[in-house]
Amino acid sequence: MGIFVQTLGFGIAAGAVISLGAVGFTVQFGISNVLNITYGAFMTLAAFLGYVLLNRGLDVWVVLVAVGVVIAIASAVFNRVFLSPLRGRGAGFVNLIIGTVAAAIILQGVIVIAAGPSAVTYGQQYGKTVSGAGLVFSLAQLIIISITVALMFGLHLLLTRTKVGRAMRATSTNRTVARACGIRTERIIDLTWLLTGFLCGAAGVALAVTTVTFDFSIGSTFLIYMIAASVLGGIGQPYGAMIGGLVVGITSQLGAAYWSPAYQDVVAFCILIAMLLIRPRGLFVAAGVNRRNLSAT
Amino acid sequence: MTGQTHPASHGRLRARTTAGKLALGTLAVLVLSLAAALGASAHRSAGTINAAVIAPFSGPAANLGKFISLSCYAAAEQVNGAGGVLGNQLGCTTVDDTGDPADAVPAVARALATSNISFASGLETNTAAVTVPLMNDAKVPFFTAAGLPAFDKTADQYFWRITPSDAQNGAAYAVWAKLKKYKSAAIVLQSNAGNDTAGPGIIRALKSLGIKITIKIDIPGEAASYASVVSRVKAKNPAVIITATDPQTAATFFSQYKQLNNGKVPPLITATASLTPDFFDAMTKVLGASFVTSNISLVGYHVAPSSAAFAAYKAGLASSSHVSPSDAKVVSGIGVIAGLYDGDIIMALAMTAANSSKGSDFNKFIPKVTTAGKGKVVVHTYAAGLAALKAKKQIDYVGTGGQIHFNQYHNSAGNFSATAFNTDGSPRLLSVFGAGLIANALK
Structure with missing residues (x-):
């Protein structure tokens, strides 16, 4: 039982980082209807920007916010300069995905040119451990979990209690009707890319804090977990993605603890496939837990 | 109408142009092939x-x-x-x-x-x-x-x-553990082709040398968290950890080990392939220079610096x-x-x-x-x-590793050595041991 509880804690810590990234990814998809594969490359960029700022002596949490802002602007610009024109010229859903894949490869290549192929290290940040009730967390993990929860709560308030949030949900549901109702959908989409870009940047730095050392492949490696969390929760649903991230984190840690760490991802993805077979549209859509579906579908 | 060309003649012209291009292309390929053939023979005489x-x-x-x-x-x-x-x-x-x-x-x-x-x-x-x-x-x-x-x-x-x-390299880790008088060892290897073949060599040699294997575990590279694995390894309290991973994986794994084990990490034995600035920098940031220079041994094929x-x-x-x-x-x-x-x-x-x-x-x-x-x-x-x-x-x-003895399979195993890092990341020779010890450990 002790190992189980401890592993649960490890899974929550790993899942918090996945959740942070997955929520941004799924909200971005839900509102702008773009499955943005460049998201992983932006996370890598965030991790490297964080490395540069850390070496200038800034505190890691200041770095997380600063990098989040930079990636937010970069994401919004990316949407405006690249994706919006593509959409304007009639690029379909698949073409947009291919476009983001190409952009991800280019961005990753630029990062390798600028930073090299070698791994870089954040070092242990807030590594002191806190334990209780069989759970062990580092201070950094507790802060990341807190940041994730705070951002999720903030996102929840934004979507449910503000005019902008309602406009975002309306845009997500039907952009044409939203526009006819007087919502400036392009502005809403810009705002979405800013918001989700911030989450992407924060997730990139949080991930680098967790892994301690990383290279240019960090974002693309973890993108698959974020997509899995999004799909698990029901694509386009922020709350679903958050739970999905936790499920992926916990199952992979349980797989490592009770079976083999070499197959920890196999366990997580087997559960994903099983869930999809039972609830093809995702855990929360089928269960009807979350009525605030941001998906345009 | 002067100067205008009949559509039919357009077609013929296009056909002739296409045929011409094909002929030119074929010629170009032939010339290139000839040049390549000449080049292949020419390099043997001069160049x-x-x-x-x-x-x-x-x-x-x-x-x-x-x-x-x-x-x-x-x-x-x-x-x-x-x-x-x-x-x-x-x-x-x-x-x-x-x-x-x-x-x-x-x-x-x-x-x-x-x-x-x-x-x-x-x-x-x-x-x-x-x-x-x-x-x-x-x-x-x-x-x-x-x-x-x-x-x-x-x-x-x-x-x-x-x-x-790889099997001999694996056995060399075990021989070094024996020479250092460690009684128990955990084996933590990153899943890859080299380690898959080194693993059996390590196990066989550790058993043969009477060193208790507390746990043998393969880990995936570049995971976000190894906490569960660390928990399993530290629970067995090994005297030494024999490990082979890339720098990124090593830094993540051992930083979590340090976190979860009250700041303590057992001595590590790893491959000389890790004698790189990447590995040194990553581990120094995570475990500290003192640990890296005194508690990590890098074992592998020996060359004689003198x-x-x-x-x-x-x-x-x-x-x-x-x-x-x-x-x-x-x-x-x-x-x-x-x-x-x-x-x-x-x-x-x-x-x-x-x-x-x-x-x-x-x-x-x-x-x-x-x-x-x-x-x-x-x-x-x-x-x-x-x-x-x-x-x-x-x-x-007689090369950098000493006398070469090719066997019938064109293999020649030389001596092995254990090396440590200096504070600037350069290698420091700890000990040299012969291939005979490895062969005995693998018997």
Whole structure:
């Protein structure tokens, strides 16, 4: 039982980082209807920007916010300069995905040119451990979990209690009707890319804090977990993605603890496939837990 | 209507133009083929002898490729400084196999078809299973850095290896653990081709030497968290951890170990392949310089830093414009890279002895220039070997790792050593132990 509880804690810590990234990814998809594969490359960029700022002596949490802002602007610009024109010229859903894949490869290549192929290290940040009730967390993990929860709560308030949030949900549901109702959908989409870009940047730095050392492949490696969390929760649903991230984190840690760490991802993805077979549209859509579906579908 | 062309004549003109283009294209291909054929024969009489360095030069393992290529550049300095091979300069051609077999096959096939390769080096573990047969079929002799035990008894005639197999490397970790008097060991290996074959060697040798294996666990590379695995390993309280991972994985794993074990990490035994700035920097940031310099032993193929061959190798590294001083410092501590340098020198001497740069001619001269024997002149450099061969004497090249003893499968396992890091990341020799100890441990 002790190992189980401890592993649960490890899974929550790993899942918090996945959740942070997955929520941004799924909200971005839900509102702008773009499955943005460049998201992983932006996370890598965030991790490297964080490395540069850390070496200038800034505190890691200041770095997380600063990098989040930079990636937010970069994401919004990316949407405006690249994706919006593509959409304007009639690029379909698949073409947009291919476009983001190409952009991800280019961005990753630029990062390798600028930073090299070698791994870089954040070092242990807030590594002191806190334990209780069989759970062990580092201070950094507790802060990341807190940041994730705070951002999720903030996102929840934004979507449910503000005019902008309602406009975002309306845009997500039907952009044409939203526009006819007087919502400036392009502005809403810009705002979405800013918001989700911030989450992407924060997730990139949080991930680098967790892994301690990383290279240019960090974002693309973890993108698959974020997509899995999004799909698990029901694509386009922020709350679903958050739970999905936790499920992926916990199952992979349980797989490592009770079976083999070499197959920890196999366990997580087997559960994903099983869930999809039972609830093809995702855990929360089928269960009807979350009525605030941001998906345009 | 003057000046206008009839549509039918347009069609004929297009047809004629297309036919013309095809003819020109065919001619161009023929000329290129002829030039290539002439080039293939010409390089044997004058010009450049091409040594291919087949290794990953892009992707996550790009540093490995860079380090492997330095052995060739050092050898080229030595060979060309002595006047070249058969009147030709030795040149190093890099072939990027990316560390992925799917990329390696077309890359090597293309290089074989277009680069007039006389011999090759590199062909490391991740891609050796596909690159070795290609080179052997093309009758191009090569020295490999691959430790796959599958090549311990190979029938490939153009295969040569003077560095240990992965099983022997694995046993060397265990022998060092025994020499350090550790009573128990945990084995934590990153899942990859090299470790898959080293693992059984470690287990067999640890059991044979009476060291308790507390846990043997394979971990995936670059995971976000190894907390569950760390929890399992530390629960067994090992006296030492035998590990082989990339720097990124090692830093994540051992930072979490330190966190979850009240700041304590047992001593580590790992491969000399980790004698890199990446590994040193990552582990120093995570575990501290004091731990890294006093509690990490790096075990692998031994080269003798005081030997004349090693002095020549270092001189080659120092004088090559392709090698930075910092890289020279790093690779001079990695035995496998020095072994590949020896391989390049041996190839050049074999060509000279055979008076041919054709693989099928000089391949059989490789053991002839490396086997000890009565009346043979022992040489440690290409220049000395060349001088002796010109004087019509038989030679025995003794390289950076000492005397070479090729068996019937073209393998020669040398000595092993344990090394530690200095505070600046450079290697510090701890101990040398013979291949006999490894062989006994594997019995």
